[in-house]
Amino acid sequence: MADETMDDVRAGVDATYVAAASAVLAGGSVTSESCCDGSGVGVGRGFGAGRYRAEELGWLPGAASAASLGCGNPAAAADLVEGERVLDLGSGGGIDVLLSARLVGPKGRVYGLDLLDEMLELAGANARRAGVDNVEFLKGSIEAVPLPSATVDVVISNCVISLAADKGAVFAETFRVLRPGGRFTVCDVVAGEGLTIEEQAARGSFAGCLAGALAASEYRAGLRAAGFIRITVEPSHQITDGMRAAIIRADKPKACSCDW
Secondary structure (H helix, E strand, O other), X not given: OOOOOHHHHHHHHHHHHHHHHHHHHOOOOOOOOOOOOOOOOOEOOOEOHHHOOHHHHOOOOHHHHHOOOOOOOXXXXXXXXXXXEEEEEOOOOOHHHHHHHHHHOOOOEEEEEEOOHHHHHHHHHHHHHHOOOOEEXXXXXXXXXXXXXXXXXXXXXXXXXXXXXXXXXXXXHHHHHXXXXXXXXXXXXXXXXXXXXXXXXXXXXOOOOOOOOEEHHHHHHHHHHHOOEEEEEEEEEEEEOOEEEEEEEEEOOOOOOOOO
């Protein structure tokens, strides 16, 4: 990545996920070459619909699971309850939005945020097929969330923050849009402590969720700097040598004298 600018990184990530969405929109499926891929790491090897239970996938449109590119199941990990308002950062084909919408019920609402028109088109089609109407898909960057402050109770994400060029901005924006006492629960790839940028890049690309992954200590430090408390990083399955999927949780303080 040393010879790449942040614009190059963003362009590469966008191209990868446009290709994934376009493949599913055309009636195909995502292959390991077109998703969280790296060097031979892709769907079926730590990523994709295999992260969900069969009963969760049973009522979803096939295109939602076909476009699943994540490394976990954040809707389940977040312990969502009826009536909550949820934001999914980098919602892709909408699988985590739809699962969250079912958990929060008709009195709740789920926002899916994605930058790519192709993913938004796919997610909207999946919501209509599933008959889910307590959702809203927004176009925008996870580094500049197009929602007012203190809008949501829970922020989730599935292997997306590792793709962001400015992770500090993601944490700050997440903190801003959460109400006081709100929860942050994401699934992401976490790099082993001490791995160099070059070692991470050798394991997989930035678009493959590997070259840009944070170490657990970096995740904690970034969230703490944004104002979060009660931060935990819970490793789950191995992705590749020295890199694991993890569930990262944090809370926004209930008493927050925040100046937005």
